[in-house]
Amino acid sequence: xxxxxxxxxxxxxxxxxxxxxxxxxxxxxxxxxxxxxxxxxxxxxxxxxxxxxxxxxxxxxxxxxxxxxxxxxxxxxxxxxxxxxxxxxxxxxxxxxxxxxxxxxxxxxxx
Amino acid sequence: xxxxxxxxxxxxxxxxxxxxxxxxxxxxxxxxxxxxxxxxxxxxxxxxxxxxxxxxxxxxxxxxxxxxxxxxxxxxxxxxxxxxxxxxxxxxxxxxxxxxxxxxxxxxxxxxxxxxxxxxxxxxxxxxxxxxxxxxxxxxxxxxxxxxxxxxxxxxxxxxxxxxxxxxxxxxxxxxxxxxxxxxxxxxxxxxxxxxxxxxxxxxxxxxxxxxxxxxxxxxxxxxxxxxxxxxxxxxxxxxxxxxxxxxxxxxxxxxxxxxxxxxxxxxxxxxxxxxxxxxxxxxxxxxxxxxxxxxxxxxxxxxxxxxxxxxxxxxxxxxxxxxxxxxxxxxxxxxxxxxxxxxxxxxxxxxxxxxxxxxxxxxxxxxxxxxxxxxxxxxxxxxxxxxxxxxxxxxxxxxxxxxxxxxxxxxxxxxxxxxxxxxxxxxxxxxxxxxxxxxxxxxxxxxxxxxxxxxxxxxxxxxxxxxxxxxx
Numbered sequence: 001x002x003x004x005x006x007x008x009x010x011x012x013x014x015x016x017x018x019x020x021x022x023x024x025x026x027x028x029x030x031x032x033x034x035x036x037x038x039x040x041x042x043x044x045x046x047x048x049x050x051x052x053x054x055x056x057x058x059x060x061x062x063x064x065x066x067x068x069x070x071x072x073x074x075x076x077x078x079x080x081x082x083x084x085x086x087x088x089x090x091x092x093x094x095x096x097x098x099x100x101x102x103x104x105x106x107x108x109x110x111x
Numbered sequence: 112x113x114x115x116x117x118x119x120x121x122x123x124x125x126x127x128x129x130x131x132x133x134x135x136x137x138x139x140x141x142x143x144x145x146x147x148x149x150x151x152x153x154x155x156x157x158x159x160x161x162x163x164x165x166x167x168x169x170x171x172x173x174x175x176x177x178x179x180x181x182x183x184x185x186x187x188x189x190x191x192x193x194x195x196x197x198x199x200x201x202x203x204x205x206x207x208x209x210x211x212x213x214x215x216x217x218x219x220x221x222x223x224x225x226x227x228x229x230x231x232x233x234x235x236x237x238x239x240x241x242x243x244x245x246x247x248x249x250x251x252x253x254x255x256x257x258x259x260x261x262x263x264x265x266x267x268x269x270x271x272x273x274x275x276x277x278x279x280x281x282x283x284x285x286x287x288x289x290x291x292x293x294x295x296x297x298x299x300x301x302x303x304x305x306x307x308x309x310x311x312x313x314x315x316x317x318x319x320x321x322x323x324x325x326x327x328x329x330x331x332x333x334x335x336x337x338x339x340x341x342x343x344x345x346x347x348x349x350x351x352x353x354x355x356x357x358x359x360x361x362x363x364x365x366x367x368x369x370x371x372x373x374x375x376x377x378x379x380x381x382x383x384x385x386x387x388x389x390x391x392x393x394x395x396x397x398x399x400x401x402x403x404x405x406x407x408x409x410x411x412x413x414x415x416x417x418x419x420x421x422x423x424x425x426x427x428x429x430x431x432x433x434x435x436x437x438x439x440x441x442x443x444x445x446x447x448x449x450x451x452x453x454x455x456x457x458x459x460x461x462x463x464x465x466x467x468x469x470x471x472x473x474x475x476x477x478x479x480x481x482x483x484x485x486x487x488x489x490x491x492x493x494x495x496x497x498x499x500x501x502x503x504x505x506x507x508x509x510x511x512x513x514x515x516x517x518x519x520x521x522x523x524x525x526x527x528x529x530x531x532x533x534x535x536x537x538x539x540x541x542x543x544x545x546x547x548x549x550x551x552x553x554x555x556x557x558x559x560x561x562x563x564x565x566x567x568x569x570x571x572x573x574x575x576x577x578x579x580x581x582x583x584x
Contacts, residue, residue: 012354013349013358016345016357023139023362027143029471030472030475030485030490032475034476035142036334036471039341040363041155043344043360045162046356049217049348050220055171056175059175060227061219068219069219072219073216079189080194081152081194082195084152090480090482091479091485092484094487
């Protein structure tokens with residue numbers, strides 16, 4: 001790798017930041033908590049990095065830390081997506097009273 | 112393996128990573144309405160699966176299968192269990208802990224990459240050296256900072272700001288050590304000690320910089336830590352030469368930064384002020400309980416029956432929830448009260464201040480959990496013009512975001528902060544535990560207004576009583 005390569009990566013990074021700002025600014029305030037949790041899950045992509053350094057012949061981190069790094073990143077991915085899905089499932093448009101009772105019952109049954 | 116076959120394989124893997132990047136962007140795009148948001152999350156999950164499968168082709172399974180099995184298995188088990196078991200009121204700390212996990216993982220990946228460069232015996236290339244040490248520093252700040260935020264939110268330690276003399280000096284010194292470490296790695300001088308001193312200094316700095324942050328400032332800090340982990344993930348991408356990490360990290364970093372700025376704006380404070388201002392250190396006024404405020408004015412205490420009558424005969428009621436609603440787990444009772452009122456033909460709306468609660472959008476999620484339809488939830492700018500036409504503003508566990516001093520009194524510490532104009536409603540009812548001032552320790556003159564009545568007690572208990580009283584009317 002050399003500095004030109006670094007510059008290419010920097011280009012990708014800067015463009016992605018602008019795309020991110022554009023896309024995120026369209027998310028309504030009511031979804032800010034799920035948004036945060038969704039982006040949280042997305043940075044779990046570091047799991048790719050964790051696997052690349054941990055699942056090799058001689059991991060530089062040693063066996064314990066290798067397991068730990070994969071654990072942390074996978075906690076981030078799975079936890080992040082499941083919690084986001086759970087939250088988004090709760091957002092409902094205006095319902096008819098019948099639907100509302102059914103929804104409340106389903107909610108109660110889950111507890 | 113032949114070189115040609117090998118590079119074709121890598122080409123396919125890189126292409127898969129590109130698809131992942133597109134999935135993440137589309138996933139976030141679909142979050143622009145609650146209707147499509149679930150689809151968005153599914154697209155994002157698909158992207159993640161594609162990236163992981165593609166990565167699988169680059170791994171040495173025969174050597175490391177057990178690392179992947181234990182790490183992935185345990186991470187998935189704990190993550191899925193926690194995500195399902197967590198109460199919606201505890202969402203901020205859940206997000207904090209997942210965020211910390213990502214930051215910690217990024218710091219460790221960077222350390223491994225750095226050690227791969229054989230820094231003990233050979234010189235470290237400047238680009239790889241600097242990107243790994245930067246990742247380690249930011250990831251470590253995010254890791255320990257998120258853990259402190261978690262402990263505070265979970266109330267395993269005090270939510271009040273922890274301040275001590277020389278705090279800023281200590282933080283500045285730690286930052287200096289981290290920067291010195293980065294510079295030494297860049298200059299190829301004693302790279303190994305430099306790298307790990309920077310890592311350790313950053314970890315301590317992450318702990319210390321969250322300590323003085325009080326509960327009400329948490330929305331800013333959670334967003335900021337989110338953007339740090341995003342940045343750390345992107346930098347991991349630089350260190351590994353992996354575009355999908357760069358793109359994903361950049362998206363998260365942008366999102367976190369945008370939310371941080373929004374939250375700061377909603378408090379009329381700069382992020383620097385939140386981090387270094389120690390808002391909570393503002394001299395605390397006497398937190399005397401009892402129905403007199405410390406400014407000597409009197410407040411009017413009301414009864415459940417009076418409030419119930421007032422609500423039931425209103426045309427429009429606006430509910431203003433705050434962190435107190437989350438603490439009392441009162442969201443389901445609030446919804447029940449709204450149902451009863453709607454049966455009597457009262458229009459019920461909800462006014463959500465951007466920094467109500469402990470993370471951006473916290474109140475919206477709680478009310479959604481209680482089956483409140485999202486079109487009934489209004490942002491501050493949309494609802495403020497409605498207050499003068501509103502019969503009753505019902506304030507449940509919110510304080511500073513309703514303080515008229517923010518508008519009227521230039522000497523107030525929160526002067527200039529945009530607030531919900533509840534004082535313009537015909538009647539104001541405040542549900543509150545006691546006369547304790549809010550987080551900022553600032554008196555709220557709203558409570559002494561002619562048209563304000565107070566209903567003291569636990570928010571959930573009070574609302575349950577109101578539901579009963581409204582039913583009998």
